[in-house]
Amino acid sequence: MTELTDLYISEALDLLEKKEISSEELTKAHLKEMEKARFLNAYITETPELALEQARLSDQRRSAGIQPKPLEGIPIANKDLYCTKGIRTTAASKILSNFIPPYESTVTQKLKDAGTIMLGKVNTDQFAMGGSTMTSYFGVTKNPWTDENGEYNLVPGGSSGGSAAAVSAGLCMGATGSDTGGSIRQPASFCGITGIKPTYGRCSRYGIVAFASSLDQAGPMARSVKDCALLLREIAGFDVHDSTVSDLPVPDYTKALTGDIRGKKIGIPKEYRPDGLNAEVARIWDKGIQFLKEAGAEVVDVSLPHTKYALPVYYIIACAEASSNLSRYDGVRYTTRVDGKTLDEMYENTRTDGFGAEVVRRILLGTFVLSAGFYDAYYIRAQRVRRLIYEDFQNVFKTVDALLVPAAPTPALSYEAMKNMSPVDTYLGDVFTTPSSLAGVPALSLPIGLSNNGLPIGLQVIGNHFDENTVFQIADVLEKQAGFEKRPHRVKG
Numbered sequence: 001m002t003e004l005t006d007l008y009i010s011e012a013l014d015l016l017e018k019k020e021i022s023s024e025e026l027t028k029a030h031l032k033e034m035e036k037a038r039f040l041n042a043y044i045t046e047t048p049e050l051a052l053e054q055a056r057l058s059d060q061r062r063s064a065g066i067q068p069k070p071l072e073g074i075p076i077a078n079k080d081l082y083c084t085k086g087i088r089t090t091a092a093s094k095i096l097s098n099f100i101p102p103y104e105s106t107v108t109q110k111l112k113d114a115g116t117i118m119l120g121k122v123n124t125d126q127f128a129m130g131g132s133t134m135t136s137y138f139g140v141t142k143n144p145w146t147d148e149n150g151e152y153n154l155v156p157g158g159s160s161g162g163s164a165a166a167v168s169a170g171l172c173m174g175a176t177g178s179d180t181g182g183s184i185r186q187p188a189s190f191c192g193i194t195g196i197k198p199t200y201g202r203c204s205r206y207g208i209v210a211f212a213s214s215l216d217q218a219g220p221m222a223r224s225v226k227d228c229a230l231l232l233r234e235i236a237g238f239d240v241h242d243s244t245v246s247d248l249p250v251p252d253y254t255k256a257l258t259g260d261i262r263g264k265k266i267g268i269p270k271e272y273r274p275d276g277l278n279a280e281v282a283r284i285w286d287k288g289i290q291f292l293k294e295a296g297a298e299v300v301d302v303s304l305p306h307t308k309y310a311l312p313v314y315y316i317i318a319c320a321e322a323s324s325n326l327s328r329y330d331g332v333r334y335t336t337r338v339d340g341k342t343l344d345e346m347y348e349n350t351r352t353d354g355f356g357a358e359v360v361r362r363i364l365l366g367t368f369v370l371s372a373g374f375y376d377a378y379y380i381r382a383q384r385v386r387r388l389i390y391e392d393f394q395n396v397f398k399t400v401d402a403l404l405v406p407a408a409p410t411p412a413l414s415y416e417a418m419k420n421m422s423p424v425d426t427y428l429g430d431v432f433t434t435p436s437s438l439a440g441v442p443a444l445s446l447p448i449g450l451s452n453n454g455l456p457i458g459l460q461v462i463g464n465h466f467d468e469n470t471v472f473q474i475a476d477v478l479e480k481q482a483g484f485e486k487r488p489h490r491v492k493g
């Protein structure tokens with residue numbers, strides 16, 4: 001039998017159902033793998049006792065003949081941005097490094113209710129700001145894929161880099177991520193796994209440490225399209241605690257995986273093929289287009305004319321919202337306080353000490369674009385252009401069912417390369433993911449092939465609002481054609 005940590009969620013559910021494996025065995029196998037792979041620094045907090053207790057209870061439910069829950073006994077990890085009651089939730093920051101939430105986020109509660117086992121909380125860029133996990137107060141996560149010399153020198157992407165690394169290395173079967181401007185899709189591409197940012201409003205944001213509220217979206221990351229469909233089915237849906245969440249019924253996404261996309265019309269936006277597009281990424285994209293044609297889909301050229309504004313618009317809006325959201329960390333509420341002689345000095349000391357450089361940069365930028373003299377020139381203008389980007393997508397979905405575009409402009413980069421980049425250069429890495437975030441449409445990233453030096457490269461399938469079904473349907477067919485079964489070298493222990 002394949003190793004327990006290599007199983008897909010769909011396979012494990014089957015084996016659990018047939019009583020060929022127990023959740024306790026499955027959980028123990030993952031805990032063992034986590035121990036071996038600690039040097040990857042995927043987890044900020046491991047919760048082995050909790051996991052084993054949950055696994056035993058799950059096994060007891062099964063042996064008592066109780067109707068199994070939809071994800072009964074499946075070990076998963078949660079991004080450390082999701083509040084978990086009684087379990088430290090840091091947002092990978094110093095300021096929340098001792099924060100123990102008194103409540104549970106809706107998404108993690110739903111996963112618990114679905115019978116999953118929580119192995120721990122995984123690393124992220126600080127407050128989900130970044131694309132490498134290098135801004136984490138708890139140190140970088142290593143990509144389980146190695147460079148050409150077999151060294152663990154590559155970033156896993158971010159901000160959900162801990163989730164992606166853990167899923168890729170077999171340190172959990174699936175994980176939650178969050179995506180504001182690409183944080184599920186880009187790390188999925190860097191680590192050779194699958195992740196979906198659903199439609200804005202599909203999942204509740206309640207209990208997720210806020211970065212930019214009009215963009216933040218929860219979503220699953222796993223090793224197959226089907227596993228993502230299984231996870232999203234559980235975490236999506238109405239919630240009284242989040243006024244922006246939709247009350248549309250949640251479909252059974254697994255039913256969308258028909259294997260047949262004949263007659264589907266798929267758009268290839270020309271703005272995503274700039275001069276100088278990385279040749280490896282272009283090759284994989286062409287391969288994806290070829291797969292679609294072979295599967296009987298109709299591939300057409302389309303245009304999203306305002307695409308080039310997405311990156312600056314994203315960074316204005318995301319930073320503006322971040323500056324407002326992060327004002328709550330003042331040393332009065334929530335953990336770590338650094339005292340001062342006056343109240344103002346206490347705020348200053350607390351925030352100077354508690355936030356990393358990238359977070360400070362964004363608070364400054366956001367405060368600036370919201371300031372009286374510049375509000376109209378930056379923030380209001382960005383909001384207007386956001387509307388145009390949204391309309392681009394609305395228009396294009398009048399003629400096509402979905403779009404196929406790259407997930408990231410390069411395969412995973414090395415720490416060295418990232419360290420030498422300016423902040424603005426690192427922001428360019430979000431060029432393919434921010435437009436769909438601004439428009440609020442669903443986008444899934446899945447691995448299609450490898451670069452010449454053996455690193456995974458993903459493509460995004462983007463769909464219309466609340467049409468995750470079509471996204472899953474197309475991605476499932478692409479997955480089968482790509483036959484991407486590759487995993488990073490097993491970590492030796």
Ligand code: GLN
Nearest residue numbers: 128130131180181182183
């Ligand atoms: N890399 C992007 C940023 O730094 C996206 C982050 C995210 O989606 N959370 O803002």
